[in-house]
Amino acid sequence: MNPFYDLNKRLAGIGQEEKQITESKSAPKTEVVKTLEQALRSDLKSLMEDASGGIAQGNTLEAKTKSYSAKNAAAGKDIGKPGKNFAKIAKSSGGGEKGKRIAGAVLAKLRAAHESVKEASAEMECGDAPMPSKGIPGNIPVPGKMDRLRGKRDYYETEEESNDEDIMDYLNRKLAPHDKEQQAKEDAVATPYNKGTGRPDAHNGMEFEGNAFTGKLKSTPKGGSFDLDGEEYTDTSELDEAVSRKHFQQMADLLKNIEDPAKRKELAQHHASLFKLANPRFDHNKFMTAAGCMDEGVVGATLGGVAGAVVGGPVGAVRGAMAGNAVGNAISPDAAPEAEVDEGYAEMDAWLKQREAEKGTGRFDKKKISTGTVYTRKPETFASDDEEETGAEPRGRGRPKGPAKGPERVTKGAWKHKDGRVAEEDEEIVDEKAEQGKRKFFDKLAPAAKQVAKVVGKITKSDDKAEKAGKKVTKDIEADDKKDRKEKKTEGTKPDFLDVDKDGNKKEPFKKAVKDKEEKVDETTTSGSVAPSSAPKAAKGGMSFGGGIYDSWNRAYQTLLAESVNVSQESAKMEDGNEEESITVTVTGDDVHRFKELLQAMGVDQGGHDHKGHSEEPCGTCGGIPCQCDELEHDEVADEGVLGTLGGAAIGGALGGPMGAAVGAVGGQELTKGGSGIIEADAPVSQNSPDYPTNQEESDDALQYSGGLNKPKSTGQTTIPVLASQEERQMSEGQPEKRSFLDLYKAFSRITK
């Protein structure tokens, strides 16, 4: 930084300060001061010139001012002007001590004027033209430099005679003893500015304020005239006296007498609007009331104010009045635009003042903070006097209780209440709760209900199957028995030659027999068909929930149903007239195993899982050599197929020999398929099913799967490429069923042989 920067800045600041001081010194003088200085200057110059013997003696202002010095006076000199000296003043003013005092006063006045004029003169001299200072060394006086002053002096000399005399006369007159008569005479001839002797006047116009015109106008009444300098002036200023309350009252009285209320109101409002413009304090309501025109706004404001006062005190009164006014104006649009509530505001102000006054009386919490004192109004419920008023119910914790809630208001058009939506919602809630209760109840009953439904379903299903099988058999019989064709056109006439209901009557209608059989469903078996297994089937997919405590009951119930051996005996009359009896044994549950063992011991191939191991004979179940039952999954449905096929083959064989057995086997298989379709859905997998193949990607090598086709799987199992000769490894899912069916057919054929 420049080291001189700060110094220069300071010097510049000093220069600025000096400039400001100079400017303040040379502040513009007022006109009064200028006039006074001018007057004093002229007087003083005249006096100085007289005392010094005129400018001809050629001296400076300083030399002339010495004439009023006390030195000269002490030396016995008369420092007054020649011819107007102080001795003369003293003598003219009565002589003696009094004359001396007067002369002294004149001297003091002149001295004071002289002191002030000395500076003013110096300023004037300096201000007129730049004059070289006497104090400056080496200042050489310039010849002829006072010529300009001399010219001015000539100016003063031209009026010196008259002015001097006038001033002295004026002074003498002022100092003369007061004589009332003389004063009156002098006042008569006095100018408007200056009065007579001993009266205050305006010297050179400085002591007089205003003018004649203003004075005249002031003393002239409104609309009056006055004379000034021979001319007449008239006060044409407007009447500014505002209409007052009495005028309002007068107009209201006039309006009140108008009979037509509409006209009265119209005129009242018209005048009210005029009065409102003329006088801002005009009270519209009062005027309208006085005129006998109570408009709705006023009524509303009044009533609202009353109601507000009752409910909420002064502030409530104001707000109530406003609200009432608004309501009233809404009722009558031509009413006053705004009701006056000045009184209400006054009350509100009073109330606020009261609140302020309440501070520090215990109703406020007082807290001093850094910026002042904070007053926090306590809740009114804490005040002791309020407690007495409110009945003094002890205040508890939490949110204060409000009034009891009434029924919910129904808002017209609100969506909530549209078309009785609230009632619907309530109903929905009730319904939902009821539904929840039902659900809980049924959840508990579900396991038992499922079991009951299963049993009933099985029974019904078995009945249906039996009925269908019976019908099929009956049709076959119809085809063979041409003699009875006409009688067998309708089912109702078919004889119950199979004795379906096992009542021994084979001539009764078949339909009736079936009906009787249904009534005897507890006996479980029907003629012409093999009773389907009632053994519990393994659960097919899915999971069951809600078993819980019913499991033990379920197990006991299932065991009771499963462990049963039913034996039914049938006899049928053949074409040759011989009766052929058949016995159907239905074994379920744990007895199946024992029964199989029994059959095996008897040397009867029961068609079950009789694995042949590595024997050369095909497996009785899968027909494979060796047995491939391990690769095939058999379920209960397949067992049902076996049983159905067996039943069909038996019936067919009994009726029609080997060919009939084959047809019966196919029929039984189809029947069972139909039944199993209910249990095991063969419907195509939909997108909603969990097994739907969402991953549709394909690849040539399938290497994205575990280890690829020829790589070890994650489980460590190796994947060996399939040889073309390994047909069993190339089977699709559909092929084993066909093979199984074929094998079954072969097996059953052997049995029936």
Added chain:
Amino acid sequence: MSQANVVSSAGNITWYTDKCEITALDGAVTYQVYVTALDGAEPVGNLWSDSVAVGANTSAQIYVGAGNKLTVTGTFTAAEIGTASSAQAGVIANNS
């Protein structure tokens, strides 16, 4: 030991050793072996039910069988490994 033959394209070509090492380069390759029969008898047909895959940038040593025909698809190198089967050593030349 003589230098083993290496091929980069194999469309039903006769293979003269028992085994083959297939090295897949950029992508996976598949191979199939067509099994011939001795002495001009009817060929058996494809050895594998479906073509076998070899993963990209991997190699596999497979059995081909001397005299059988190898087909490999993809970008690969196939090198003869092993020796000609003695059982077929005298007949390959006659029947190929």
